[in-house]
Amino acid sequence: MSTPAGSPSELKRLTELSTILIRYGFGDLLRYAGVDHLVEKAGEILRWKDHGAATDAPAPIRMRRALEEMGPTFIKLGQILSTRVDLFAPEYIRELEKLRDHVPTLPYEELVVEVETQLGRPLMQVFDRLDTEPLGAGSIAQTHRAQLRTGEEVVVKIRRPGIGRTIEADLRLLGRIARFASRQFEDVARFHPESIIQEFANSIHNELDFAIEGRNAETIARSFAEDAFIATPRVFWDFTSERMNVQEFIDGVPGSDMEAVEAGGFDRKLIALRGANAVLKMMFEDRFFHADPHPGNVFYLPGNKITFIDFGMVGQLSRQRRDEMVDLLYGMVERRADKVTEILLKWADTDDRQNLNLESRIDAFIDRVHGVSLDKLDISALTRDLFSAMRDHNLALPSDLTLMAKAFASLDGMGRQLDPDFDMVEVARPFLQRQILRRYAPDRIARKAREGAAEGVDLVTGLPRDLKKLLQMAQRGQLSLGVDVVRMEHYMDRIDRSVTRITMAIVIAALIMGSSIVMSFSGNQMPVGLSVFAMLGFAGSVLGGFWLIYSIWRGGRH
Template identity: 45%
Template sequence: MLWQAISAVRDLGRLHDIAAVLIRYGFGDLVRRIGLAGVLERTGRALHWHVSEDLARLESPARVRRALEELGPTFVKLGQILATRVDLFPPDWIAEFSKLQDAAVAVPFADLRAQLTEDLGEPPEDIFPRLESEALAAASLAQVHRAWLADGTPVILKIRRPGIRPLVEADLRLIKRLAEILESEAPDLRRYHPREVVRQFTLSLRRELDFSTEGRSAERIATSFEAHPEIVIPRIYWTWTCERLNVQDYIEGIPGRNLAALDATGLDRALLAQRGTDAVLKMILEDGFFHADLHPGNIYYLPDNRIAFIDFGMVGRISGERRYQLAVLLHGLVSHDSATVSDVLLDWSENTETVSDTLQVEIDAFVDQYHGVELRKLDIARLLSELLTILRDHGLTLPPDLALLFKAFITLEGLGRQLNPGFDMTSAIAPFLEKVLLAYSAPEAIAKRGWRTLIDALGLIASLPKDLSRLLRSARRGKLQIQVEVIPLKHFGEKIDRAVSRLALSIITAALIIGTAIVSNINGPDGGLSTLGLFGFIAAASGGIWVLISIWRSGKD
């Protein structure tokens, strides 16, 4: 219960705040199930916590989004990660999570100066002759200031907020504990895999806190587009970039959200949609390393129909095997091969090994509706959405890399249609999928996989005598153990153990009562109860209270 969730007193106040927000937004039942209601009940009555009529009329996705916004920066970041889990949440939830904006009030520049001087090694004015003290943008983890180098080059300084890491780490500890409680106390929420989502979120947020990691990601993508002048990636200035500071080129262009300004400049919307799509598909299907947060705020349109991508704090990685599986999946759809589609889905899913009859029927029907459809005529976004619906209905989940991939594809089509209503995602993706299939089947690729398999097999054969020797040695010494774990019997054994413990303590308590009653008949030196009798009464009362509490809690469980 609650005392198991709190290992550090320093987090208790923050846990109280979280429970208060959840109750205010109508999630009191959730608070009760995770063991917080008993402690907060009196406080809630005193503070008159209730759900307002306006909040009560909101749908659950909107209420969750509002609660995350109120809980602060770390939880806003969590919501942004949840927006990528299109395999766990239906479209209405994803749409709400996608509304979470990472905005915050800017810290006064005077409060940043000491940290900035420490990171630069000298006062900022000595490096940047002109530095704007007013923030260009402010988010939960950092804020951006515009500056100019000595040669007049405009740059931006992305500065991490002072003292933000300890606050984030405290929230991460609480979120981890809450996820553990949810999995154990709320069975209907286990399908969302809270612990795995929190683990992915923790890794992502810690990477995002290191601005040098973002710089390396931007540089890696910039290298892959060296032969594509129509795609612009800001240059990173490594002389000053570190964990808490990122100095990069200032991009002056039309923000992705400002379509009116785009039309006023006479840029070609259709060409921009094509170039942007080709760039993203290249990152995903050719490079296997892509920008995973492609919303309009991270895209700028430049003269000569060029496109700039910024903010590489969230990136995705897709192995060659995953890319090949995606191509095989689409090929299985157009060739009416439901077995292939099932195999790919099972390879992708993390929590099943066999296909149920119902799942196989749904996959057959899903494949049948695309029978005879050419690859170039497939609606990729709709196809992926339907696949995700099947996965969710059967409790199947995707690994984080594939969840990001699906999200990127769906977002990409939305951005393409925003620029060009006649945008055809399938025509754009078809050449890249063909390249993936050809590259996987190329003699060099086959030889490389064969050589790697041969090396692994030889390594296994070479280690086999030693492994057998260890196995036989353990058997001769009587140390060879075979463990068979039957979960229902394990739970039954735990219940028996608790019952026996209570019975033993009840017997001891009864013995103490009887013994103390006998001892109490013997007066002490002053005519009162003896010290031994007093201690006996206290011990018996404590044991009895513990037994009653244990039985009451067991009945609630």
């Protein structure tokens, strides 16, 4: 069996990761992935370590600690997986969400090396003041407060040195492991591990480029240009690059400091409503939204104004996906379990014949929430229940919707923290109603009619040309019919083995019968040479019989 590691450096890294996973009690996971020889090597290393305490904690905590110890790539992977509420149970999601915290800081001198090399000059020639004590530290970057020579107070976000090379190496290794696991195990392939890793790679590449984060911030800022109560920090592009982001310093109250919010005299109900409306507008109207609006990414300013920060993780919805989400929510309102099930299966890209009892599960879910007053509905609990049903049926959501579900949960939690009576369903209702009305607005219907007519004209006018090409291919013998049957090679191999066994059994039977007939001659009537052939026939039939029994036994084991 081939190894998922390629180069010696990847093999060494995989061994290090195996060691960490075994220390935290996840050795079976490695065996399941087919890297037994590395597990054994890591086990020899661990024989000298007391890792009993590491396996005493519950599995979600051990998983989070293991990811922290495995380094920045896996911390970011855990953060991405914290959005996959369709794959992990709530207790795992809660632990994975903690991965944004507890990242050790780097000394200022080590941090600025790559940035100064890129700038071609010391940072102190750019800033009038740059605090060496960080405001915060993440798995990819650190933030420091500074002052530009023009007097503006700013926050400088600097990428950790060497982090790009480390992440690229780990991404190659993760890609190899995902491909290896998909090919070796059908039950792993159902969850599309290669797609998850690709989604993670795209996300982390965007986060590594701080210029992209700046453009994300400006896109959202333009959306709220007419709203005096929602803002984003200004980006100073003269000093912003791939490795460094310089943004306006927000002198406000952090959303995570509820005591300061209370002491500042903020209207908690009002800012909860304004924040929810802002995020819902991003989702349903702009289709470009902040994917992690937790309290640590929000500041409150005088006048109950709200400023969102940290746009490294954003989500983007297509019009079709947005409409499907609206259909799903209204399908629940109208008690259309068949419609809800159809949308979920479409998202998961699977065959409904494999999920015949999903509709009854969804129907029971809808019955449970119907008749409950809006003020008693818990949107987070409803989301967990819905995704629990999907997990039980081995269904996975597209990445854009997992980010949306994550943003919904973060928004609902932040709203309830500010206002215990916060009702996400009631706040979201006007946005959903507007989308339904817009879908059937005369101008939109007319546009769809024009598009449909244009496509129809193209189809009709292009039909003679397409038929001509089809006939020409048939005349040249280039037209062929292909039938792709899933796992056909596997079944053909089984048929081939069965035919071989049947043929062997017929040959053995013929040998036995022929030898028996020959041996039935008595004494002098049978030539000496013929008796030898009769004995050889019996011996061959015995050997063939043993081979046939062994082949059937071995095939049964596989």
